[in-house]
Amino acid sequence: MTDTPNINNEAFAKIDPSQLFPPVRSTHAPKILLLHGSLRERSFSRLMNEEAARVLTGLGAETRSFNPSGLPLVDDIDASSSHHKVQELHELVNWSEGMVWCSPERHGAMTGIMKTQIDWIPLSLGAIRPTQGKTLAVMQVSGGSQSFNTVNQLRILGRWMRLLTIPNQSSTPKAFQEFDDQRRMKPSSNYNRMVDVMEELVKFTLLTRDSKDILVDRYSERNESGPDLIKRVNQKSS
Template sequence: MTANSIYPSTGDLNNTQAARAPVEIKPDLSFADRTLAISASEDSPEVREAYRPYLMNEKVASSDWIARLELSTVIKMVEEDLNRTGGDRLKVLVLFGSMRCRSYSRLLAFEAARILFRLGCDVRVYDPTGLPVKDDVQHSHAKVQELRNLSKWSDGHVWVSPEQHGNLIDWIPLSTGSVRPTQGRTLAIAQVSGGSQSFNTVNSLRILGRWMRMFTIPNQSSIPKAYTQFTDESAEEGGSRLMPSSNRDRLVDCMEEFVKYTIIMRPHFDLFGDRFSERSERIAAREKRRQQDLAATAAT
């Protein structure tokens, strides 16, 4: 008797027979070369100067690698969403975690922002310069208030962190009284590494996003040996651009997936914030106030 006769192989160790049959979504090529980016004429000059450092000059932006991406399915989704909402663009806050002169997390954040901008999002990149170290006394600091206001404004976040990262996100609280600044928002995460491939940071950020009650998309991006993945500052397409690779393709996947999830979930954000435990607390609080009012009335 052989081992195979005792433990016969099913021939399907990955249980692929239980998977749903894949459906090929054919792109609508009439949308293939489209851009839904906010034009300079319809954009706020103040917002453009403060929060869109990722923008390239028009000549580069109209012909660079992002302009050549085939994103017809998601562009069609975004256009339908804009028509349905009267032009209410997805509002995306992008955070990066390094202040180095040549910060690869910043360069990757800019590339992500450019993809999202082409997809019609109102993308704002927060500059952490001047943000104080997290403590219990500087909540009114201008940079802290700016970050919190941007988080409140947003529909979703994109976090890009080096493998060794700081305390930027700590300044966005889990709760402020009954208000949860990040609850219900979507989240995409990415990391850059100085060494070989690693997922330590994105895995940590995924846990953090969950505790902040955000919906972190399934996909994620990690760029190993980041110092080898970007062109130099004087290269074509504006310089300091992400080179072609499967890592770059994965970044595009993440941004495309992030937009799809945000479009689908945004109309239902309030429903996801409705919880039994919190309803019970509100009912108990109202009953307590009613009893107090009755007692005060009886006393008079």
């Protein structure tokens, strides 16, 4: 390629459409992990996720939820990756093909509980991110007027972890008015929006799960080995 002399031709090639549509497709139920960002007894982010899980089940997905109670802080001197709650979270992330992150908005941001869960998800194992190519839906609940601060932050984290974050999202204001005494979400436009998001998540998961490796495959990573990448990133300036 005379017009692109900086490209390594051994790591560069035209996109083969057949790679994006493998002839053999997975037939099992989409595996969706739901994370919520509050430990309160009446946690609206948990209640929202419980409603979402019911919808996902109705759409044909298999769901699992993680209870963040007891999860240590990432920089806690007594905490380590061998902690049973950390191991549980890692196993669930590895099991999943897609995720739902739902957090309350606190002081204009996601909660520390939500961020701690995300921080415990390994960003990389060697040069590979274990979350890359999996789908993600983001939701938030607010005690006051509608806001999008938290879902916007969750999107940034999802992109950083190379998750395929779906376009739709849910932000529910005055969440205390949205659930009845049986802790079920009342019929509303907010409920309908949550259903929309779950429907889109299942569709995107089915569409991409067999092609996720090729979707997030990058020229720069093919051009540089994992050990070389780590060495370059960690090198100290002279």
